[in-house]
Amino acid sequence: MATQRRILWTVTGPRGLVITLTEDTWKHAVSGHGEIIDYLEQTQRTVEIPDEIYYDPKSTESRATGAKVYWYLKAGLLTGKLGEDYMTVVVKVVVEEGDARGYVSTALPIDKPMKRLALEWKRN
Numbered sequence: 001m002a003t004q005r006r007i008l009w010t011v012t013g014p015r016g017l018v019i020t021l022t023e024d025t026w027k028h029a030v031s032g033h034g035e036i037i038d039y040l041e042q043t044q045r046t047v048e049i050p051d052e053i054y055y056d057p058k059s060t061e062s063r064a065t066g067a068k069v070y071w072y073l074k075a076g077l078l079t080g081k082l083g084e085d086y087m088t089v090v091v092k093v094v095v096e097e098g099d100a101r102g103y104v105s106t107a108l109p110i111d112k113p114m115k116r117l118a119l120e121w122k123r124n
Contacts, residue, residue: 014123
């Protein structure tokens with residue numbers, strides 16, 4: 001019997017993609033990036049109203065499932081020593097029953113996008 005995953009939030013991003021964050025994914029993200037523990041709300045805002053969305057070809061190619069990987073970035077959400085960093089949410093996109101759905105894979109602060117990422121969308 002499969003265990004039910006607790007959903008923390010589900011939102012729609014600026015390109016119409018429905019994106020979900022589960023409790024176990026959030027706990028995993030915080031275990032690797034403890035500095036974001038108090039930024040759950042900012043994580044949600046980042047996927048709802050990002051400044052930029054990047055495609056990650058390297059991570060996409062490494063997934064056997066056919067999922068595509070995108071990085072959502074938003075500036076100005078973090079404070080203290082992270083104040084200059086982007087709140088970043090990595091989203092894997094899968095096709096389920098003919099519809100694309102997004103699932104948060106992790107979240108972390110970064111100072112700038114990695115060179116391997118390809119800009120796909122930018123807020124005007």
